[in-house]
Amino acid sequence: MGVMRGGKKGLRLAIASGKGGTGKTTVTAALASVWSQALCRPVLAVDCDVEEPNLHLFLRPVIRRAETAKLEIPMVAEAALCADCGACRELCQFGAVTVMAGKPLVFPEMCHGCGGCLAVCPTGALVAGSRELGRIEEGATETAGYLAGRLRIGEAQSPPLIRAVLARLSKVAEPGADVLIDAPPGVSCPAVTTVSGADAVLLVAEPTPFGIHDFELAVEAFTPLGKPMAVAINRSGPGTPELLALCRGHNLPVVAEIANDRVVAETYARGGLLHEAGAHYRAVCFALARSLAELPQTAREAAHV
Amino acid sequence: MNAIIAVSSEGPTLADAVDPRFGRAAGFVLVDPAGNVSYLDNGSSQAMAHGAGLETARRLADAGVSVVLSGVVGPKAAAALKAAGLTAVEGLDGRTVGEAVAAYRAGQTG
Numbered sequence: 001m002g003v004m005r006g007g008k009k010g011l012r013l014a015i016a017s018g019k020g021g022t023g024k025t026t027v028t029a030a031l032a033s034v035w036s037q038a039l040c041r042p043v044l045a046v047d048c049d050v051e052e053p054n055l056h057l058f059l060r061p062v063i064r065r066a067e068t069a070k071l072e073i074p075m076v077a078e079a080a081l082c083a084d085c086g087a088c089r090e091l092c093q094f095g096a097v098t099v100m101a102g103k104p105l106v107f108p109e110m111c112h113g114c115g116g117c118l119a120v121c122p123t124g125a126l127v128a129g130s131r132e133l134g135r136i137e138e139g140a141t142e143t144a145g146y147l148a149g150r151l152r153i154g155e156a157q158s159p160p161l162i163r164a165v166l167a168r169l170s171k172v173a174e175p176g177a178d179v180l181i182d183a184p185p186g187v188s189c190p191a192v193t194t195v196s197g198a199d200a201v202l203l204v205a206e207p208t209p210f211g212i213h214d215f216e217l218a219v220e221a222f223t224p225l226g227k228p229m230a231v232a233i234n235r236s237g238p239g240t241p242e243l244l245a246l247c248r249g250h251n252l253p254v255v256a257e258i259a260n261d262r263v264v265a266e267t268y269a270r271g272g273l274l275h276e277a278g279a280h281y282r283a284v285c286f287a288l289a290r291s292l293a294e295l296p297q298t299a300r301e302a303a304h305v
Numbered sequence: 306m307n308a309i310i311a312v313s314s315e316g317p318t319l320a321d322a323v324d325p326r327f328g329r330a331a332g333f334v335l336v337d338p339a340g341n342v343s344y345l346d347n348g349s350s351q352a353m354a355h356g357a358g359l360e361t362a363r364r365l366a367d368a369g370v371s372v373v374l375s376g377v378v379g380p381k382a383a384a385a386l387k388a389a390g391l392t393a394v395e396g397l398d399g400r401t402v403g404e405a406v407a408a409y410r411a412g413q414t415g
Contacts, residue, residue, distance in 0.1 A: 095359050095360075095381070098363070100389040101388060101389040105385060107384070
């Protein structure tokens with residue numbers, strides 16, 4: 001866990017938020033671009049917001065490899081083999097498999113891929129099939145490695161693809177590289193699945209009533225995961241003191257404060273990166289990268305005080 | 306015409322309204338070939354988070370029903386009914402159960 005000096009194992013940082021649109025991707029893209037320069041360590045940017053991946057719009061990676069991700073689900077091999085025992089139906093909590101009048105029925109889109117029905121089927125009427133989840137793309141930018149999931153249109157569940165992206169990450173990441181994971185918004189299964197795959201969390205929060213409300217939900221959802229957590233305030237404004245007080249109350253370090261600045265918005269609208277908005281923002285991004293690299297250690301020390 | 310007909314219903318009698326939902330119908334009025342009327346409660350399926358249609362289809366198959374009259378039958382419930390050899394007729398909401406059965410029988414004989 002965490003950063004080990006000597007470059008043995010890199011940091012895996014999830015960039016998350018409660019509310020959508022607070023700036024997760026803005027921060028992830030900027031960090032991916034300055035990280036290696038600021039810390040002299042390789043970095044890999046991962047887009048786990050598989051329902052609406054957009055990190056590539058800012059990083060413009062060259063894609064070198066793409067593969068289809070699949071989930072193992074049951075399919076009916078031979079209905080005549082079914083013993084009508086109902087074991088699969090009793091086991092499945094999602095109604096994805098049932099038996100009607102001795103005929104096994106599979107509803108592929110309902111399946112969560114646990115494999116339980118395949119394990120309990122005594123006759124082999126059910127065998128392993130698959131459902132396409134989406135695509136996993138790998139490549140690189142000038143400054144970072146790149147990995148992303150893209151959910152198949154029509155696919156209802158994103159956590160299985162997110163898990164597939166994280167599994168692929170473990171295979172492709174250089175052992176010493178740090179990893180920046182752009183998480184899906186919200187605090188439900190997709191976000192929790194993503195954050196669970198990280199060593200540390202950066203919450204990007206905006207000081208609006210909606211932003212503060214959802215920030216509290218995010219703190220509540222991710223705190224039980226027991227990972228070091230820090231906060232970057234984006235579009236800082238009149239609500240910032242309230243947000244800062246909340247962070248103090250939860251013992252969360254605030255590692256960046258980005259102003260509600262038209263220049264930042266214009267840069268973003270052009271597809272530019274935060275550190276390109278001017279020297280001040282370049283310094284903010286470098287300082288943020290350095291703070292985050294130290295986050296696991298800072299959190300350990302804080303825990304021992 | 307020796308089939309047991311089940312009609313998704315908001316109440317237990319022929320005078321009650323057809324429930325437009327299949328899986329989450331409150332219950333089903335069953336009419337046998339002799340014209341005897343009985344009621345099959347479906348409250349436990351109404352409370353399910355998902356799989357209500359499958360559960361309801363199984364309940365009707367177990368009750369020996371061969372024709373289902375309802376408003377809309379969902380795709381999974383329809384697949385389950387088909388597998389069990391039941392006939393489903395949709396679009397009968399907006400009538401009473403008695404009217405739905407009469408309309409079905411008229412269609413069958415006419």
